[in-house]
Amino acid sequence: MAPATARFRDSPLLPGNCNACPVRRFASYSAVPAGSLNFLQSARAGQRLLPPKRNIYREEMEADEVFTLYDGWAFTYKLLPDGRRQILEFLLPGSFIGLHVLWFKAMPHSVQSLTPVSLCIFDKEKFRDLLRRKPAYEWELLKYSASRQALADERLSDLGRRTAKERIARLALVLHDQLAHRGLVNGGSFPFHLRQEHIADALGLTKVHVSRTLQGLRHEGLLEINRQSARILDFRGLRELTDYSESPAQERV
């Protein structure tokens, strides 16, 4: 049998050098001057490669590591006792994972890989020290936390006050913009690693209804999502359907 890592051809090995890190500009510490990255480096406890559907954290459990998502997609979620699942957030490369473990014993949500994933690992205590000794990192993390909160605000409005069609259209636009920012969009189409069930669990719908709604959007020539990729067919149409502003609030600095 092939070594476990053989399954991860798409997950390049981490450079082990924060200065050279290609996802640094999407990370929370993107504004920290490259010169002081050796402090970050010293908190690094290595890397980890995971296949899809593996838990990085589990709700209610304690943890002693925090992470930066180096490559691949993941998501945070909560499970109800009867099996209902709510996906809270999709995580793309550069995402900081585990803010909570810096203070709290029990994780408020689980985190799971969606694709093969590579993680940059930091020891919890060392990361705490880093933040306390280098306030520039702390400052950036606080800003990062504020910007994620703005995204959460929008998602909450989606679930509370928008129709299935609007929710799905907006999710596509958000992912589009986040991937465009990383240079991964090509003429409106971009890699898309969610199953319809993920869309359903993120947007408070059933997978059956997601399937039907997706077909509606396709037939109206607005949006096309299949197994591997998504494509925005009609930006204008989607924008007026969804009241989606071009520059999301959390990026208007």
Place this chain on the structure above:
Amino acid sequence: MAPATARFRDSPLLPGNCNACPVRRFASYSAVPAGSLNFLQSARAGQRLLPPKRNIYREEMEADEVFTLYDGWAFTYKLLPDGRRQILEFLLPGSFIGLHVLWFKAMPHSVQSLTPVSLCIFDKEKFRDLLRRKPAYEWELLKYSASRQALADERLSDLGRRTAKERIARLALVLHDQLAHRGLVNGGSFPFHLRQEHIADALGLTKVHVSRTLQGLRHEGLLEINRQSARILDFRGLRELTDYSESPAQERV
């Protein structure tokens, strides 16, 4: 005509002295040693009293002040172009208001007073300086932000995956616990300043349905909410209905 402040008999004047501040233990900087509160003091730009239904921030607008809610209730919300409203969070005394303005030009949501409210005002630039010069404050604010995020996670699960009855019951339990923490609960009953429409807009329902669901909960002897106060009638019943854990995640340190 009486001076504007005459309407606010219930809003005691602020002490103007952070050491003596009675809401300090609920505020983000609760763990900052009392000795270094003079730094906080120096960033203070005074106080402000507002009647109910006044906006503290408005979505999309720029601001140059941040606040601590000293007394009264408020809430954050977003408005859709067609008038639909989503309430994101209810704010109780001690809440820090305006994290976003420290970095971003456009507020991601509006904030409005629910009752007469008194605010502790900080100049944005001075508060930024405070955070940068006194990392203890920054650290506490980051922790505070993480704990609010855990609350947002629960609310998102409510909207995405729970029924109207579960949502309302959980909202009551959350407010109960927050007020109990402040010593404002008396035998299961506590002050309650939301109209049914606020509950509806917070939980993604219509006010008509909230009215009907509230009657259901009352008839089942679980929960009673009227204009001034709420009362938990059956903790056990509510807990098993809602899967609500006694110590919410954000407080399990």
Place this chain on the structure above:
DNA sequence: CGGATTTTTGAAAACCATCAACGCGGGTGG
């Protein structure tokens, strides 16, 4: 007391969920 706000009630319809079955495609093993 009078006007505005809030809550309640009723009937009908919309949106989405549920249940169940079928189809499609990619990977695996024979």
Place this chain on the structure above:
DNA sequence: CCACCCGCGTTGATGGTTTTCAAAAATCCG
């Protein structure tokens, strides 16, 4: 190389939760 299986998406029929619209009753406030 083909058959099979499994994960995923599709389709249809039906039902339930919640919405919408409209109006009346109750409460608050000046």
